[in-house]
Amino acid sequence: xxxxxxxxxxxxxxxxxxxxxxxxxxxxxxxxxxxxxxxxxxxxxxxxxxxxxxxxxxxxxxxxxxxxxxxxxxxxxxxxxxxxxxxxxxxxxxxxxxxxxxxxxxx
Amino acid sequence: xxxxxxxxxxxxxxxxxxxxxxxxxxxxxxxxxxxxxxxxxxxxxxxxxxxxxxxxxxxxxxxxxxxxxxxxxxxxxxxxxxxxxxxxxxxxxxxxxxxxxxxxxxxxxxxxxxxxxxxxxx
Numbered sequence: 437x438x439x440x441x442x443x444x445x446x447x448x449x450x451x452x453x454x455x456x457x458x459x460x461x462x463x464x465x466x467x468x469x470x471x472x473x474x475x476x477x478x479x480x481x482x483x484x485x486x487x488x489x490x491x492x493x494x495x496x497x498x499x500x501x502x503x504x505x506x507x508x509x510x511x512x513x514x515x516x517x518x519x520x521x522x523x524x525x526x527x528x529x530x531x532x533x534x535x536x537x538x539x540x541x542x543x
Numbered sequence: 544x545x546x547x548x549x550x551x552x553x554x555x556x557x558x559x560x561x562x563x564x565x566x567x568x569x570x571x572x573x574x575x576x577x578x579x580x581x582x583x584x585x586x587x588x589x590x591x592x593x594x595x596x597x598x599x600x601x602x603x604x605x606x607x608x609x610x611x612x613x614x615x616x617x618x619x620x621x622x623x624x625x626x627x628x629x630x631x632x633x634x635x636x637x638x639x640x641x642x643x644x645x646x647x648x649x650x651x652x653x654x655x656x657x658x659x660x661x662x663x664x665x
Binding site: 437468470472474479480481482485486491523525527530531532533534535536537 | 653
C-alpha cells in the first residue's frame, strides 16, 4: 500500500498568514493527488485535484503543487474560514489512501 | 445540482450488520464511480472502497475484506454499503463520495454525502 505522510500534524497560524502543508507518498503517484478541507462536523470538501488543479468555486488563495512523491498545499492570506483540517488522498493506485490530516488552528 | 443524500444515523449491537444508502441526484449516476470513506470519532479519513455503480468493478480496502460490500440500484440512483459483524471499532461517520471519471479512469471526489453516524454499542 502507498503510505501518505502529511506534515505538520498541527499548524498554528494567524489570519493573513501564508501556510504550507506537505504530503509525501511512499512511492510515486505521478500527479494523482487531491486535497480536501474538513470543518468539524462536516463532510470533506474538494480543494485541489491532480495535484495542482483548483476545484471550481475554491478561492485562488489555495494552490497545490508537486508530482511524484512530494506535494504541497499552500494557503496564502489565511482567512477565518480556513481554520480546519486538511487531508491529501492519492488515487493513483488501489488501495487509495489518505494522509493523516493537518489541523490548521488559530495562533 | 449534484447531491448525495445518505440515510440516517444507526445504532447497532456488536455482531450485527448495517446498511447505509446514498441517493444521488443532479448527474448521471452511472457515468461516475462512488467511494466510501469512514471517520472514527476524532480520527482521520479512512478509505473503504470504490465501485462502478454500473457494475463490473469494485475495489475494497484489505481491512474490510469479507465484511464490507458495496452495491447499487441504478433504477433509483442509489449506492449502498453494508458492513457486517460490527464491532465497537466500527463506530464512525460513513461517507459516500462521487468519484469523477475522466476517460474511463476514476479520479477525485468532488461531491460528498452528509455522512451517516453508525454507533456500535452493547
